[in-house]
Amino acid sequence: MISAALRNPITVIVIILGIVIFSLLALVSIPVDIFPKLNLPTIYIAQPYGGMAPDQMEGFIATRYQNQLLYVTGIKDIEVKNVQGLCLVKCTFYEDVNMAQVSGEVANQVNRVMSYMPPGTVPPTVVRFDASSLPVGELVFSSKRASLNEMQDLASTLIRPMFSQIPGASAPPPFGGNERTIVVKVNPEAMAGYQLTPDDIVQAVVDNNQISPAGNVRIGNLTVITPNNTVVENSEDFLNIPLLKKSGPTVFLRDVATVEDAADVTVGYALVNGKRSVYIPVTKTADASTMDVVNALKKKLPEMQALLPDYVELKYEFDQSVYVVQAVKSLATEGILGALLTGLMIFLFLKDIRGSAIVVLNIPIAILAAVLLLSLTGQTINIMTLSGLALAVGILVDEATVSIENIHQHLEMG
Known part of the structure; x- marks a missing residue:
């Protein structure tokens, strides 16, 4: 391979330029996330029935769900937890199932179960759980004049519907206040x-x-x-x-x-900077990029603030994208420092400008090629992959130094 590269230098240069160009394109489009994609196919069913004891929830409600959900394709395990007034059913599926199809089957079976429920049973809440759907921050409401109930009402009626305009973002109901x-x-x-x-x-x-x-x-x-x-x-x-x-x-x-x-009756409260407040958790969908969601949300903040009264302030707190940004900056800093220091060392000891230039270019090109491969395999830039690339920088520095010194030794030996 080395001899073929030496005989075709133009071809090698074109290949390297192609890798650099496609790597830069992949660097712009690859999703930036906190953690890698985790395939944990799970669906939760929360069935409330006010005042019913746990043993009654088990006999009249949980048993019906357990028997009926066995007809769902790819079901792996069914776990049930019963407390007073609530039955929580956890359905776990095999990793190779089609979750879109499974979600439809679960909805159909839930509708069938409702016909066997005791009188007065309200429809349950069916939620598809995904480990990649993580909170990326909170929208915090604060005011010196407005009450918690007023801020809760503003958050529910004015701000939460605007999340439909942010691609990849979703928002649970606001927390910290009470409904009017x-x-x-x-x-x-x-x-x-x-x-x-x-x-x-x-x-x-x-x-x-x-x-x-x-x-x-x-x-x-x-x-x-x-x-x-x-x-x-x-x-x-x-x-x-x-x-x-x-x-x-x-x-x-x-x-x-x-x-x-x-x-309504107070069942929980939120403290932000030591004061009671109201906030909306901001979550992303499993296939969305954390950086894209956060940047789109920050662009929407002025429009959201304009909908609120002057005495209510809206801030974005607990930004989780900071960790990814810091990890990317650390990797870029390590790569640049490693390339420059290695090139400087080779220049000082071997007096070889060309060898120094090769080392300086080798490390960033190798990192860009790794990003291209991550994009081609459907991976994301996250804390795990950035840690691996940071470790690879040290290996690249060591390999570049040894390779250049070995080449010089062979040239001196003739």
Whole structure:
């Protein structure tokens, strides 16, 4: 091979230039991630049922899922965890299965299971888990005036829908605040005095707070839309909902209860820089590049901030792409220093400018060729591959020094 390269120097130069050009193109397009792709095909099914004991969840719900999910293609294992009010089913599949097909089969089997569930069972949450779908940061909301509930509402209604405009990004619901909730506090003695039950009050609130399309009314040449809209706009209007409309005075909700525009029960909170706050976890899809998602999100931040009131500040914190950027910079620094110091050493000891130039060019070309091979094999630039390339820099420095010195020794021997 060496003799063939010496006989065809033009061919070797063209091949090296081609490697450099294609490597630079691959360097621009290759995904940059934190960890390599991990194939752990898993689907979680979360089935809630408020108030049901764990043994009842096991007998009435978990058993149905275990029996029905055995019909899914490629199923490897089914694990079930039951707590009060929740059944969590973990479905693990073999690595060579088509997850798109499997997800559809799981959805079909879940629909079949629902027909065997106890009355009042709500549809479950089906989530496909992927180890490569990692959080890449958090959008943190802070304000000196706004309450946590207000920031939670702004995050849910204004900011979270904008993640659909960021390729490769997804966002779970905001965390740290409570959802806005209209709380009706009933006086038990007043309720019993009017011979009402809690179900009567709930049904009255539902009946008087809904939209019912009534159709159209033709008036001359006009067709007028006539919706039967009874949605309550202000929390105080709930007090005017009638509960009893029998003979005698009408009983309203204000006669037996009070209404507060409050928040849901607090089940968790978030601390950012020692203060309670609201944040949206930013996650990426399995096939997305961490750097691309983070850069696209940072470009969207001014547009997101413009949607919020002036007294609410939005920041991107806990940026996970920093680790990858630092690793890339460290690899580039090591490669440059290794090439320059090796070339300088060869020039000082062997007085060979051409040999020094060969060593200086050899290390970056070898790294670029490695990046090209990573791109061709479908790999990504991540912490693991960068660590391997950093170790390879030391081997390249050693091999380049030994090779140049050996060539000089053979030239001196004639």
